[in-house]
Each structure stands twice: as structure tokens, then as C-alpha cells.
Amino acid sequence: MRWRPRLAEGTxxxxxxxxxxxxxxxxxxxxxxxxxxxxxxxxxAAPLVILAIGQYFVIVSGGFDLSVGSLVTAEVVIAARLIxxxxxxxxxxxxxxxxxxxxxxxxxxxxxxxLLVPSFIVTLGMLLVLDGAVFLWSxxxxxxxxxxxxxxxxRGGVDVPVLGQVPWSVIILLVVxxxxxxxxxxxxxxxxxxxGDNENAVRLAGGRVEALRLLAFVLSGVLAALxxxxxxxxxxxSAQVGQxxxxxxxxxxxxxxxxxxxxxxxxxxxxxxxxxxxxxxxxLNLLGVPAALESAVQGVIIIAAVAYxxxxxxxxxxxxSPSVP
Amino acid sequence: MSLLQETPxxxxxxxxxxxxxxxxxxxxxxxxxxxxLLIIGSVLVAIDGGVxxxxxxxxxxxTRSTVLGLVAIGQTMVIVTGSLDLSVAYLVGLCSLVAAxxxxxxxxxxxxxxxxxxxxAAVVGLIxxxxxxxxxxxxxxxxxxxxxxIKGYLEHTYTGPAGxxxxxxxxxxxxxxxxxxxxxLLMLLIGAGAWWYLRRTRPGYHMYAVGGDLEVAxxxxxxxxxxxxxxxxxCAVAAGLAGVFLASRLGSGAPYVGTDAGYxxxxxxxxxxxxxxxxxxRGGVVGTIGGVLILSTLDTIFDDLAVDPxxxxxxxxxVLIVAVALYARRxxxxxxxxxxx
Numbered sequence: 001m002r003w004r005p006r007l008a009e010g011t012x013x014x015x016x017x018x019x020x021x022x023x024x025x026x027x028x029x030x031x032x033x034x035x036x037x038x039x040x041x042x043x044x045a046a047p048l049v050i051l052a053i054g055q056y057f058v059i060v061s062g063g064f065d066l067s068v069g070s071l072v073t074a075e076v077v078i079a080a081r082l083i084x085x086x087x088x089x090x091x092x093x094x095x096x097x098x099x100x101x102x103x104x105x106x107x108x109x110x111x112x113x114x115l116l117v118p119s120f121i122v123t124l125g126m127l128l129v130l131d132g133a134v135f136l137w138s139x140x141x142x143x144x145x146x147x148x149x150x151x152x153x154x155r156g157g158v159d160v161p162v163l164g165q166v167p168w169s170v171i172i173l174l175v176v177x178x179x180x181x182x183x184x185x186x187x188x189x190x191x192x193x194x195x196g197d198n199e200n201a202v203r204l205a206g207g208r209v210e211a212l213r214l215l216a217f218v219l220s221g222v223l224a225a226l227x228x229x230x231x232x233x234x235x236x237x238s239a240q241v242g243q244x245x246x247x248x249x250x251x252x253x254x255x256x257x258x259x260x261x262x263x264x265x266x267x268x269x270x271x272x273x274x275x276x277x278x279x280x281x282x283x284l285n286l287l288g289v290p291a292a293l294e295s296a297v298q299g300v301i302i303i304a305a306v307a308y309x310x311x312x313x314x315x316x317x318x319x320x321s322p323s324v325p
Numbered sequence: 326m327s328l329l330q331e332t333p334x335x336x337x338x339x340x341x342x343x344x345x346x347x348x349x350x351x352x353x354x355x356x357x358x359x360x361x362l363l364i365i366g367s368v369l370v371a372i373d374g375g376v377x378x379x380x381x382x383x384x385x386x387x388t389r390s391t392v393l394g395l396v397a398i399g400q401t402m403v404i405v406t407g408s409l410d411l412s413v414a415y416l417v418g419l420c421s422l423v424a425a426x427x428x429x430x431x432x433x434x435x436x437x438x439x440x441x442x443x444x445x446a447a448v449v450g451l452i453x454x455x456x457x458x459x460x461x462x463x464x465x466x467x468x469x470x471x472x473x474x475i476k477g478y479l480e481h482t483y484t485g486p487a488g489x490x491x492x493x494x495x496x497x498x499x500x501x502x503x504x505x506x507x508x509x510l511l512m513l514l515i516g517a518g519a520w521w522y523l524r525r526t527r528p529g530y531h532m533y534a535v536g537g538d539l540e541v542a543x544x545x546x547x548x549x550x551x552x553x554x555x556x557x558x559x560c561a562v563a564a565g566l567a568g569v570f571l572a573s574r575l576g577s578g579a580p581y582v583g584t585d586a587g588y589x590x591x592x593x594x595x596x597x598x599x600x601x602x603x604x605x606x607r608g609g610v611v612g613t614i615g616g617v618l619i620l621s622t623l624d625t626i627f628d629d630l631a632v633d634p635x636x637x638x639x640x641x642x643x644v645l646i647v648a649v650a651l652y653a654r655r656x657x658x659x660x661x662x663x664x665x666x
Contacts, residue, residue: 064465066590115650116657118603124590125646132638140635247469260463296477303470307460 011269013309014256018272021279028286039170045278046169047072047227047234051245052252052274053180053267054223057216059253062196062262063112063119065217067126068224068249071104072242074134075228077142080237085145094150098225104130105221109214119217127246135239142237154233169230176223180267192216196262251302252277257309351600351608351652355615358648362619366626375629380504382625387509389621392417392567394512394614396588397595398519399563401613404596405523406556407536407605408464412453412472413564413592417583419475420446420568425488425578432491442572443565449475450561454554472589479580486577498574508570513614515566519559520610532556536605564588594645595620600652619644 022038031037051068058065075097082096083089108126112119135141157167183189192212194202203209231241250260256273258265280301284294349357363378370377396413403410420442427438449471456467500507523529531552534542543549564583571582583589593603599616601608620641627637 111646111650115646116653117646117649120603121594121597121649122646124594125642127590128594128638128642128645130642132635132640132642136633136635136639250465251469254463254466260465290481292480293477295473295480299470299473299477302466302473303456303460303462306462306466307456310461 011257011266011272014269014272014276018276018279021276021283025279025283025286028283036164039164039167041279041282042170042173042275043167043234044282045275046167046173047231048245048248048252048278049173049271049274050176050223050227050230051249052256052270053176054220054227055246055249055253056180056256056258056265056267056270057192057219058119059250059258059260060196060262060265060267061192061213061216062199063213063216064123064250064260065108065220066120066123066246067104067108067130068220068227069242069244069246070127070130070134071101071221071224072228072231072245073239074130074242075100075225076232076237076241077134077138077239079150079229079232080142080144080146081138083144083147083150085147087147087149090147090149094229097229098222101221101223101225101228102218103221104224105218106214108221109217112217113210113213142239144237146232146237150229151233154230154235156233169234172226172230176226177268177271180271184267188212188215193263196264198263248277249274251298255302255305257305349655351655352612352615354651355599355612355619359615359619359622362622362626366622366629370626370629373630377626377629382629383504384501384506385625385628386618386621387504387506389624390614390617391506391508391512392571392586393588393591393595393620394509394617395515395563395567395570396592397599397613397617398512398516398610399560400592401596401599401601401608401610402519402523402532402556402563403464403560404593404601404603405536405605405608406532406553407539408457408553408556409468409593409603410453410557410560410564411465411468411589412449412475413560414583414587414589415472415475415479416446416449416561416564417568417571417588418479418578418580419449420565421572421575421582422479422483422487422568422578422580424569424572425490425576428488428490428494428572430489430491432493435491435494438490439569442569443562446561446565446568447558450558451554453561454557457557458550458553476584483580486575486579488572488578490572490576494573495576496573498570508573515563516610516614519563522559523609528552528555533606536607538606591620594641598645598648602652 022032025032025037025041029037031040051072055065055068078100079093079097082093104126108119108122111117111122153168153172155167157165158171160166184193191202191207192215194207195209195212199209202212228242235241252274253265253270254260254273255276256265256269256271258270258273277298280297281294284297285291289297367377376382396417400410400413423445424438424442427441428434453468453471456462456471457464460467462470497508502510521529523532531542531547532555534545534547535549535552539549542552567588568578568583572578575582595616596608596613597603597616598619599608599612599614601612623640623644624637627634627640
């Protein structure tokens with residue numbers, strides 16, 4: 001028996017793009033001639049990939065989560081204030097941060113499912129509330145400091161025999177990714193995709209649409225908290241740490257071929273989309289493209305990717321049914 | 326295009342409900358809420374020892390409303406068509422720069438500056454529309470992509486304010502009749518024009534049709550692509566006007582004047598607050614202007630009460646969610662009573 005990887009529909013193109021980018025990186029920079037360079041890239045990309053996985057759950061079930069960027073900022077500001085540089089506080093603050101992520105996800109999900117407000121509006125409102133509330137609480141600027149044991153997750157690593165030092169964030173990322181893949185292959189994950197595709201069909205088939213939607217928002221919230229922990233360790237405390245991350249995460253998910261509106265796409269592709277985006281930024285950096293133009297390139301690329309996916313998909317769909325006018 | 330729609334579309338029985346009794350449409354609700362807000366705000370400010378609706382207060386509310394109003398009027402057309410535009414914030418900054426740099430302080434260049442800024446805006450809107458209709462990209466991604474392209478251009482080319490407008494042109498930003506700024510009147514005039522276009526012309530009706538159901542509109546013979554492109558061009562021109570007004574107000578063009586105020590998401594919030602359904606097909610400009618006035622009245626009240634500026638964002642977020650939840654509830658209640666009758 002030959003083992004063939006089972007790839008979900010639409011995963012292949014983004015993996016090809018990712019492979020091309022990684023090869024291009026090897027040619028462009030000497031740092032990428034050995035595994036350490038790629039590990040550093042993975043470490044840098046880990047927060048965005050985790051955010052994209054969380055965003056994937058919401059998007060594939062037919063929603064949007066615009067609140068993750070401000071949630072990341074909120075978590076980082078809260079962490080710095082509560083830890084205040086003391087190692088003794090690390091453990092309970094991490095638990096509290098994950099709890100806060102779950103809480104925000106719960107509120108987003110409950111308002112979306114119970115009050116029937118579109119998730120775009122709910123999470124936009126949440127974005128405003130979080131932005132305002134955090135700075136109201138901290139008095140306008142982040143205060144306090146992170147402890148060394150908190151920053152280990154974003155900065156430190158463990159020694160592995162063959163690879164050398166593997167960053168904690170890469171290990172956390174792999175655990176999250178494997179858990180997400182297993183979840184999406186199980187019954188709950190499949191029903192989640194079905195909710196995005198046809199909510200009424202799931203409801204008529206006895207699926208618990210509201211509970212699944214709620215679950216997607218909670219997962220997005222808790223993963224955003226996790227991403228914030230890694231990002232705070234990696235980049236330190238700032239009030240701008242989460243700015244624009246919501247759009248970047250959505251871009252990554254869409255780059256992975258996941259359909260906005262739900263019902264199509266795989267979680268591996270979403271993660272690969274996030275990694276591609278980060279690899280692209282590294283490549284542009286190595287090629288000496290000014291940082292200011294990065295966003296312009298990003299803009300052109302997402303439009304091109306979506307256009308390619310849609311036009312390609314339409315041509316493929318048209319072929320088998322020539323009789324339909 | 327209406328992929329933002331989440332609740333299953335149930336049969337709409339609004340007409341039969343309206344025939345039986347007087348119902349509060351979202352538009353009337355918005356204005357009732359505005360009046361209530363003005364009364365409560367006046368009382369609160371009076372307790373604090375001030376007057377909310379004196380000359381300065383009215384001027385403040387209307388000035389705040391002008392820019393957001395212009396952007397939101399355009400956004401209404403796009404959202405009614407079932408699309409949305411995330412590029413308006415950067416476009417406002419770009420147009421303020423184009424206008425100010427073309428004028429470069431000389432009075433003879435005033436008209437060319439305004440026209441060039443509006444032309445640039447129209448081209449950006451055209452690109453938005455074509456990416457959505459021809460390349461079949463989701464409006465969210467298409468306009469986000471264009472926003473990123475404009476952002477890259479602005480970051481690459483400008484480090485701060487640039488260009489300058491002649492003294493005469495600043496009259497647009499600062500002249501007023503009594504407590505009413507001329508620019509606010511112009512904004513209301515443009516709002517009236519947009520209302521007339523949406524409610525009294527064929528292309529306007531087509532926008533509602535396309536936003537209500539793209540496929541049904543297409544099968545009914547509406548040129549859906551043309552309608553969507555038109556909505557995006559008009560929205561971009563409205564954002565361009567906002568940029569021109571800001572240039573006149575600030576005396577020069579500023580690259581981040583639109584994003585600092587968050588006009589992309591703020592304008593969507595104002596439109597939705599005004600009772601327009603995010604999925605398209607329902608709502609209008611009148612409600613949007615009400616929504617804009619509510620947001621700027623809230624800001625003015627908080628300023629008068631010297632409330633922490635961060636608290637404003639919290640209240641804004643809560644008001645937005647509560648308002649849309651109320652609309653959703655009423656729509657649902659209307660449908661249920663219509664069904665049981």
C-alpha cells in the first residue's frame with residue numbers, strides 16, 4: 001500500500017506557494033541555508049499562524065472575528081500590569097489570560113447566536129470596547145513589566161538532539177495545529193464546516209448550530225490569548241502590538257483558500273496561508289523592498305490569490321455541465 | 326455579494342404588518358433615540374454646570390458629523406448594494422493629499438485640485454468595483470487589498486503632512502451661518518442627493534435589488550455588475566469629498582487623517598446604527614445621517630462632561646451592539662407575528 005496524504009480541497013495551491021517561498025528564501029538569504037533559519041521563521045510566524053487557526057474556525061462556520069487584534073493588545077497590557085515583573089505571578093496570570101480569551105469569545109458568540117446580531121458588528125463592537133476598556137483601566141499607556149518566566153514561551157526554547165534548540169513557540173504551534181487538524185477531522189469539526197455551508201440543513205439534520213458557532217468564537221478567543229502570550233514574550237509590551245492583526249489573520253485564512261462566508265477550506269491551508277504571509281514578508285525584507293511597500297505587496301497578493309481561486313474554481317465547475325445554459 | 330448574511334432569510338411580511346398598525350421603522354427609531362440622547366445629554370451637561378446645545382455645542386456636533394457623514398453616505402450606498410468598502414479611510418487621506426498638493430497654496434489651482442482629488446477617488450472606486458465584479462473577489466478582501474495598496478503608497482511617499490491650500494479655500498472648512506457650518510449644509514445636501522438617487526431613480530432601485538438578492542436581480546434583468554461598480558465609485562467620490570473637506574480644514578493634506586479616526590469601521594458602524602442591514606437590500610441614507618448625528622452627539626456630550634476619551638470607545642461599542650440587537654429583535658418579532666397571523 002502506498003501512503004497518500006489526504007489533502008482537503010483547495011489546500012494544494014497554498015502549499016505550492018509556501019514551498020516556492022521557502023525555496024526562494026534559501027536562495028535569497030544565507031540564514032536560510034540551515035534549519036535554524038527556518039526555525040527562526042517559524043518562531044516569528046507562530047503567533048500569526050495560531051491567530052489564523054482561531055480565525056479559521058469562525059470564518060469556516062460563516063462568521064468574522066474582528067476583535068482578535070484588540071484582544072491581543074488587551075491581553076498583553078493586562079499581562080504586563082498584573083505580572084509587574086514578578087516571576088511568582090506568571091502561572092496564575094497565564095491562566096487568567098486564557099480565561100479572558102474564553103470570556104471574550106463567549107460574549108462574541110452569545111451575542112451573535114442569541115441576539116442575532118451579525119458577527120461582523122458584534123466583533124467590531126467588541127474591538128471598540130476592548131480598545132477603550134484596556135486603556136481606561138491602564139490609564140492610557142501600558143504599565144508594569146513581564147517576568148522572565150512569562151517571556152520564555154515567546155523567546156526561549158528547549159534543546160532537541162538533532163535540530164538543536166527548538167523554540168517553545170514552535171512546539172506550541174505544532175501542538176495547536178495537530179489538535180486543530182484532529183478536531184476538524186472529527187464529527188464536530190465536520191459539522192462546523194457544514195454550518196458555514198448550509199445552516200438550515202444542519203439544523204434540520206439535528207445539528208446544534210448555535211452551540212457550534214459559540215464554540216468557534218470561544219476557540220478564536222482562547223487562541224488569540226495564546227498568540228498574545230507568545231507575542232508578548234517575543235516582542236515585549238507595547239500598545240500597538242495587536243494593531244491590524246485581525247485583518248492580517250483574515251488575509252492569511254483567505255490566502256489559504258478558505259471561503260469568506262464559510263463552508264469551504266481546511267485548517268492546514270489556513271495555517272499555511274499565515275506561514276506564507278510571514279515568509280513573504282521575510283523574503284521582501286531580504287530582497288530589500290522598503291518596509292513601507294510591504295502592505296502594498298500584501299494587498300496585491302491577496303486580491304490575486306482570491307481572484308485566482310475564484311476564477312479557477314469557476315472554470316472547473318463549468319466543464320462538467322455544458323448543457324446548462 | 327451578500328455573504329455577510331448570517332441569519333437565514335425568512336419570508337418578509339413587513340408590508341402586511343405595516344398595514345395593520347403603525348410600526349417603528351429603524352429610521353424613526355434612530356431619530357427618536359437622537360432626540361432622547363439630546364435631552365438626556367442636555368440634562369447631564371446642565372447638572373455639570375454647562376449647556377449642551379449652545380452655539381458652540383451645535384457647531385461641535387455638526388462639524389464632527391461632516392466628515393463621518395460624507396464617508397457614511399457613500400458607505401450606505403455600498404452596503405445597500407450588499408457590498409462593503411474598507412478602503413475609505415486611506416482614500417480620505419490620499420484625497421486630502423492630492424487636493425492640497427495640487428493647490429500648493431495658489432488660488433487658481435483650487436478647482437483643479439478638487440476635481441483631481443475626486444477623479445483619483447473615482448478611479449479607486451472603479452478599481453474596487455471591477456475587482457469585485459470581474460475578478461469575483463469578496464468585497465471584504467477586494468477593498469482590504471486596495472486599502473493596503475493605498476497604505477503602502479502613502480507610507481512609502483509621505484512622512485507627514487504635505488501640500489497647502491490657499492486661504493480662500495479654508496473658508497469651506499470654517500465659514501458658517503449662525504451656528505451651522507456651511508460644510509455641514511453641503512454634507513446634508515449631498516445626503517439629500519444620495520437619498521434622491523437611491524429612492525427616486527432606476528439605478529438607485531437597482532442597488533436595493535442587487536443587495537436584496539443578487540441572483541434574483543440578475544434574472545430580473547438588472548445589470549448587477551454595473552450597479553455594484555457604480556455604488557463603489559459613488560462611495561469613493563464621497564470619501565474623496567471628505568478628504569477635500571479635511572484638507573480645507575487642516576490647511577494641508579495629511580496621509581493618516583482618515584485612519585487615525587478609523588473612518589473605515591466607524592462609517593460602517595454609523596450605517597448599521599442607522600438601521601441599514603449589513604447584508605444589503607434594506608436601509609437608507611436618512612437613517613445613516615441619524616446614526617452619524619448620534620455618534621457625534623455622544624462625543625460632544627462626553628467632551629462637555631470631560632469623560633476619559635477611552636470610555637467613549639467602550640460606549641460606542643456597546644451602543645452599536647445594542648442597537649443592532651434591537652433591530653434584529655424587532656425584525657424577528659415582525660416576522661413571527663406576521664407568520665402567526
